[in-house]
Amino acid sequence: MKLTRREFLELGAGASLAVTLGRGGGRRPAPDLITRKIPSSGEAVPVVGLGTRDYRADLSGDLTPFRRTLEAFARGGGTVVDTAPSYGNSEDVLGKLIGEIGIRKELFMATKVDRQGTEAGIRRMEDSLKALGTDHVDLMQVHNLRDWETQLSTLREWKKTGKIRYLGVTTSFSRQHAALVDVMRKETLDFIQVDYALDNRAAAERILPLARDRGMGVLVNLPFGRGRLFRAVGERPLPDWATGLGCTSWAQVFLKYVVSDPAVTCAIPGTTSPEHVTDNLGAARGSLPDPALRRRMEAFADEL
Numbered sequence: 001m002k003l004t005r006r007e008f009l010e011l012g013a014g015a016s017l018a019v020t021l022g023r024g025g026g027r028r029p030a031p032d033l034i035t036r037k038i039p040s041s042g043e044a045v046p047v048v049g050l051g052t053r054d055y056r057a058d059l060s061g062d063l064t065p066f067r068r069t070l071e072a073f074a075r076g077g078g079t080v081v082d083t084a085p086s087y088g089n090s091e092d093v094l095g096k097l098i099g100e101i102g103i104r105k106e107l108f109m110a111t112k113v114d115r116q117g118t119e120a121g122i123r124r125m126e127d128s129l130k131a132l133g134t135d136h137v138d139l140m141q142v143h144n145l146r147d148w149e150t151q152l153s154t155l156r157e158w159k160k161t162g163k164i165r166y167l168g169v170t171t172s173f174s175r176q177h178a179a180l181v182d183v184m185r186k187e188t189l190d191f192i193q194v195d196y197a198l199d200n201r202a203a204a205e206r207i208l209p210l211a212r213d214r215g216m217g218v219l220v221n222l223p224f225g226r227g228r229l230f231r232a233v234g235e236r237p238l239p240d241w242a243t244g245l246g247c248t249s250w251a252q253v254f255l256k257y258v259v260s261d262p263a264v265t266c267a268i269p270g271t272t273s274p275e276h277v278t279d280n281l282g283a284a285r286g287s288l289p290d291p292a293l294r295r296r297m298e299a300f301a302d303e304l
């Protein structure tokens with residue numbers, strides 16, 4: 001049995017992901033998700049992805065919450081999954097579950113390299129491929145700019161051989177923003193990854209405009225400030241301007257703000273909850289705030 005993604009979505013939770021997604025032959029964002037093009041290729045990805053910093057678990061234990069989250073993500077049309085070898089054994093957990101569910105071909109897998117020196121970097125990346133159960137990842141990023149000159153030169157070689165499709169660098173620290181700008185000016189990169197959120201807008205000053213000028217895709221980490229924004233709004237009901245935008249949760253407000261910056265390719269909120277991943281994908285549906293509403297959202301956040 002082979003179903004189209006649309007048929008699969010209509011079938012809902014009871015359908016077998018392995019049958020419908022695993023053998024499909026590639027990524028096709030669900031038609032109702034807002035997508036952005038990766039500047040260096042024109043390939044479109046949904047504007048909301050999944051961060052997996054907390055996918056740490058005993059592989060022989062109960063992986064049900066992680067499995068259900070990945071299934072809900074794929075069923076909702078999500079494709080971009082970000083991980084790293086430094087997130088405990090998250091790559092092992094993802095490799096096992098993605099293989100079992102059968103969604104590798106549907107996903108745009110991004111991971112990172114965080115080693116000093118050529119050989120150590122190569123070993124680290126080979127281990128990531130093995131853990132993820134794949135012969136290539138879509139995006140390899142130099143984690144927190146560590147030894148970026150050395151690692152980028154390996155990544156260019158890996159890109160030629162097809163072990164990676166895109167390369168980039170990451171940070172989530174404002175103290176590294178100036179260094180990131182330097183790297184962006186010097187190097188040709190497919191992607192950068194940076195921290196950006198409604199209450200953490202420093203990246204919008206120089207980094208996001210530079211990414212547009214330089215034709216670089218942008219993944220946004222910490223779009224909720226690791227939960228800080230949820231704590232800031234507390235039990236407040238959604239304001240009229242948020243419901244008017246079609247938001248049904250604060251998560252959607254925070255994500256719609258982030259992805260409405262035209263430089264942003266995809267936000268990667270971290271979650272291990274199937275309900276939250278579905279909620280987050282809801283931010284990639286309907287409309288996005290215009291510049292005037294963005295300013296109103298910023299004023300709201302500044303008052304929190």
Ligand SMILES: NC(=O)c1ccc[n+]([C@@H]2O[C@H](COP(=O)([O-])OP(=O)(O)OC[C@H]3O[C@@H](n4cnc5c(N)ncnc54)[C@H](OP(=O)(O)O)[C@@H]3O)[C@@H](O)[C@H]2O)c1
Nearest residue numbers: 051052053170172221222223224225226251269270271272
């Ligand atoms: N330097 C780097 O390269 C770097 C640094 C940091 C992060 N990252 C990447 O960016 C990703 C995102 O960062 P993060 O996970 O640290 O922080 P985050 O996305 O800002 O926030 C994650 C927190 O928000 C909660 N959450 C998620 N969706 C929610 C929803 N709909 N409603 C309520 N709560 C919700 C999560 O809890 P639940 O699990 O309960 O949903 C978790 O506590 C990471 O997973 C990682 O892939 C990269």
